[in-house]
Amino acid sequence: xRKVQVGLAVAGIMLMALTGCTAKLAQADRDLLNQALxxxxxxxxxxxxxxxxxGRADSAATRAEAATGRAEAAAQKADAAAQSAGAxxxxxxxxxxxxxQSALKAQKAFEMGMxx
Numbered sequence: 001x002r003k004v005q006v007g008l009a010v011a012g013i014m015l016m017a018l019t020g021c022t023a024k025l026a027q028a029d030r031d032l033l034n035q036a037l038x039x040x041x042x043x044x045x046x047x048x049x050x051x052x053x054x055g056r057a058d059s060a061a062t063r064a065e066a067a068t069g070r071a072e073a074a075a076q077k078a079d080a081a082a083q084s085a086g087a088x089x090x091x092x093x094x095x096x097x098x099x100x101q102s103a104l105k106a107q108k109a110f111e112m113g114m115x116x
Contacts, residue, residue, distance in 0.1 A: 005047050012040040
């Protein structure tokens with residue numbers, strides 16, 4: 001982009017120098033030179049606008065990458081929490097089964113005690 005701007009500026013300067021060197025140009029030629037200068041200036045402005053837009057796009061891409069990283073970290077934490085919850089559920093089932101076994105043993109002992 002910078003090369004384009006420099007090239008357009010050089011072309012504009014050369015046109016201005018050409019305009020100054022030629023004392024008597026026809027009105028049509030002057031109009032064409034003015035149009036060329038205007039076009040050169042517009043092209044330079046468009047190049048600057050495109051460069052600014054590219055900078056904004058790059059910044060947005062960087063923010064999107066950072067957000068993706070944060071989302072991945074959150075997903076990993078959620079996965080770890082789910083695994084931990086699954087392990088806790090397994091431990092709770094084991095404890096419940098042991099409690100049930102103990103209750104059955106206690107009931108059997110009570111029944112045996114009643115029979116005696």
